[in-house]
Amino acid sequence: MHSTRRAETFPANTPAASQVFTTVLSHGPLTRLEAARRAGLSPAAVTKAVRPLIEAGYLAEDADGEARPTLGRPANPLRVNGDRALFIGAKVTGDEIIGVLTDLCCRVRVSRRVPLSARDTRHVLSAVTALAQDLLTEAQGLGTGVLGLGIAVSGDVDRTAGTVRYSPFLEWYDVPLAELAAATTGLPVTVDNDVRALTVAEQWFGAGVGLSDFAVVTVGAGIGCGLVVHGRVVAGAHGVAGEIGHVTVDPSGPPCHCGNRGCVEAVAGDAAIVRQVRAATGLPVAGTGEALALAHQGVAGAREVYARAGEAIGRGIATVANLLGPERVIISGEGLAAYDLFAEQIRGAFDAAAFGSAARCDVQTRPLPFEQWARGAAATAIQSFITADQRPGR
Template sequence: MPAPLTTPAAATVFTMVLTQGPVSRVEIARRTGLSSAAVTKAARPFIEAGYLEELEATDRPGPGAGRPASPLAIKPDREFFAGVKITDDELIGVVTDLRAQVLVGAHRPLTTSSPEGVVATLADLVAELLAADPAYRQRCHALGLAVSGDVDKAHGMVRYSPFLNWRQVPLAKLAAAATGLRVTVENDVKSLTVAEQWFGEGIGASSFALVTVGVGIGCGLVVNDRIVAGSHGVAGEIGHIPVGGEAPECHCGGRGCVEAIAGTAPIVTAVREALGDAELTIDAAIDAAHAGDVAAREVFARAGHAIGLAMAAMANLIGPERIIVTGDVQGLAAYDLFEEQISRSFASQAFGAAADCRIFLRPRPFEQWARGAASVAIQTFFTLQER
């Protein structure tokens, strides 16, 4: 059943209750500038459709101001959403409620990276997730997919995903046909940024950045309460800021990119060369650095320097209130090896008050990236301009 969303006022009211509620009509009017009558009119269809409910009155607007205010609150089990994070070797899926709380999760290994093979496995995974509770199948109509790379969200197209070796894949169309759900496809870092903006560390910050460290180096941006998507769907790609001169070459075709220095694969390559071990894994590289190997630690310090410079460049341009640093398991396992150099390089390159931007480390397992995909599905479901 489509959400009862017909006007900008309806989108504004529902989004505020979803992300900041329970909240009274009086408070909604104060924060949004809408009249009390407009708030009531916007909320009524959501209440009638079961998305919102009125709680018992808990406070009075003020002496002589009339009856107590009755806060509006989300009914989280009114609608469920599926989200899947697609990696090069695995699918991680979740079902969430309206507040993006994860209710059930599952993993499926990928034996092929072909779009057809991935979509077939995806359909099986989604069927398994929705079978966990009859209510999921009845009240889940939307699926969000998070993919690394250049994604055209408006058309559901993966234009380029280096880790899957995909180009111009109409993923939303393929996944919708396979699952029967409405499908939204978004870049994985932007998906995680949406989850932080609506349901996490970004609540209350009109401008913030999310930086991810791991296989790739990504960045999601929120400026003036809106995700920065870019006119071509590409924005915040700090992994491809050139900080290393003419070397090394990056998979994007550029040279000296942050990702070509600080991504997992180039770190492994550099530590292998430094230690003379062609079979070294990323875990072994991290262990060697933690054990005090000077050559290995220098590789991680160089990576931290590159990340810090890129974060400073982003802060100088955007001026975020805060930067949330997260990543995959291996990226965060190595974060203490980056941290000091990131902070030092950021502070040395950030201009003026940009250097005062607070940096937070927030580990996020892959299930949270799948939650990010579900969050994009929630946002799309209840955001007028996306419909």
């Protein structure tokens, strides 16, 4: 990890304190008793955990205006004091960086977008640094310190090492992004896969709140999947858990950039759809917007491309349901612009391929702009901040 020192550390050195804090963050305001029940802890453990958090201003007690008896534990609800700290989140795409400044409750206070004219490490790092400086200036106006920066990048990302192992859209290999960005911004930096970052935000604040097992599937430039199993976002032993974009759905299908054939992404990713619409129509289709327009106009061949894409996505989602049995699958991503063209095929392929009661999985669509992905990056920074003291040797 990088050597940047925090200006401030979270005043909790036990897993219980982090657990209580995240419970109140997602479900609050909560009384101590409610927090204990949700976190699976004793009321005494909760009282012990929240004391330093209240003293340091991270948690606040909402008095109900009436005098409380002094005997027994206070029944006043606990809530996270969102104004106590700020965090920056940045989502890097192939052509722009989307940045947000959030409070401790991950509410977006300011958002920015900056175009990327090149994808090399130096150029992206420079753009991320400029964006962070802009948001740090905004934070000064709010009078609160920024305690971390989260960066979300597509591809194979090792969050523990802070390294982007491979990002196909940026064409990066083994880039120590956390270390580089910490050196240029002066902030503690968390780097994670963009879909996993979005999944953290959905787990804490979105359609996954209260669910112990769910998945987020994103469709667009790539096909991604974030997994929550037994209440934890799963990265896998090598950081690539949930790569349904590279599940083979047609062994004789088109080649994929990963080296295999007929992957979900090779059939249903944006670039694949554009190529297939171009081939099916004989027209010089420039991008997804044009491909989408042709399909909506009913041009022969274009709709069929989207139908096949829907089938591939449906089969990929069924694979997740069969393996993990999630309560819910949330479909998001910029590819949802085409949802009306392949919703029926996604559902049909899912129903056909889901085994037994796996088909009872609640499949939802949730259009989320890239600001929400940047918010996910900020959520990973908050997560790193509140669990930093649990690392071995601390």
